[in-house]
Amino acid sequence: MTNADATTPKPPRFAIVDIARGVAIVGMVVYHFFWDLSYLRFFPVDVGYDPGWVAFARTLLASFLLLVGVGLVLGHGRAIRWRAFWKRFAMVATGALAITVATFFAFPDSFVYFGVLHAIALFSLMALPFLRAPLWLVVAVAAIFIGLPLVYSDPMFDHKVWSWIGFWVVPPPANDLVPVFPWFGVVLLGVLATRLILASSLAERLATITARGPILRSLALAGRWSLVIYLVHQPLLLGVLYPFALWLQPEIASRNGEFLGSCQQTCTEGGTPANLCVTYCQCGLEGVQENDLWNAIYTGRVSADEQAKLDAQNRLCSALIYPEAPLPE
Structure with a gap:
């Protein structure tokens, strides 16, 4: 050239x-x-x-x-x-x-x-x-x-x-x-x-x-x-x-951070790579928000319908990081 x-x-x-x-x-x-x-x-x-x-x-x-x-x-x-x-x-x-x-x-x-x-x-x-x-x-x-x-x-x-x-x-x-x-x-x-x-x-x-x-x-x-x-x-x-965001919805920012921190800690302690746990927990957070499952998460009182939604979200997020195998529980 x-x-x-x-x-x-x-x-x-x-x-x-x-x-x-x-x-x-x-x-x-x-x-x-x-x-x-x-x-x-x-x-x-x-x-x-x-x-x-x-x-x-x-x-x-x-x-x-x-x-x-x-x-x-x-x-x-x-x-x-x-x-x-x-x-x-x-x-x-x-x-x-x-x-x-x-x-x-x-x-x-x-x-x-x-x-x-x-x-x-x-x-x-x-x-x-x-x-x-x-x-x-x-x-x-x-x-x-x-x-x-x-x-x-x-x-x-x-x-x-x-x-x-x-x-x-x-x-x-x-x-x-x-x-x-x-x-x-x-x-x-x-x-x-x-x-x-x-x-x-x-x-x-x-x-x-x-x-x-x-x-x-x-x-x-x-x-x-x-x-x-x-x-x-x-x-x-x-x-x-x-x-x-911090001014108008500080409780939401705090709640999301607590959920992600707890989820990622549990996920990595179970042997899943940290990078996959980030994806998995972000997916889980989106499911909790979309289905309004915060009360079930915090109180532990989960109805049959809420449990079905949690199980469905868990399968979805597991497939996201492990397309051919579920995430170990």
Whole structure:
């Protein structure tokens, strides 16, 4: 691949790409806002498990990773501008490290060790050879990365040390986990689509699109500052919402914490790995809340109907962490 030198002009910026990135970042802020509301029990839907919200989150992630491939081709397709590339890489990698450190202290049992920024940093490096590779090779490799997890999995990849690769049966607890398989394949789709568009007359038409009007200008601006927005939006959201949660429903926060602590202690003492206990107990907490079983939990007076609900939830949570065997009691 040709290397850029000091005389290589900066590639033109497509406003439509900034606008698309802005739409994605706004969608992500909306998703995290409702995730926070759900986590703090202001929103009745479990955003982390609800199929509609999960599909929304996956769509946003796919959009971001597609745009990573788009940006790489637009910025480095003719010749890699190494100084710009490493500057951007350092910013993303530093942001990923900051998120890991922050979430380790905030959520030690489910901290982010390979989230979207970690993935973007690695995928940007991995995608460089495909910016000028034959298109058939880009298609083939993208198909392998996307398709292989559909036909292969192994419990070895359930452990954190290997989970970033993919192929897990039950993923370890993490607030954000973006494995290489299948998601690098989505970046390659962005590379492929952009190379095809640039080789066609569609590129000229897309280049004429401008950010006119306050909405499009705002979206384009958000797209250009998407990394900064990604890094600061969650601390800002939680900084506002969490004090309200403690003020408006301190008894709920305390009750949830006591339940999770007791459940996880009992679970780990029974020989179940701690990471699986986190998932199991969070599932159990959601069942208690959804079925309003707090009185049964605290008093020990359980009706036949409540016992049936507790048993059903136990089976559901056991299957979540051990799909082929129940959790030992």
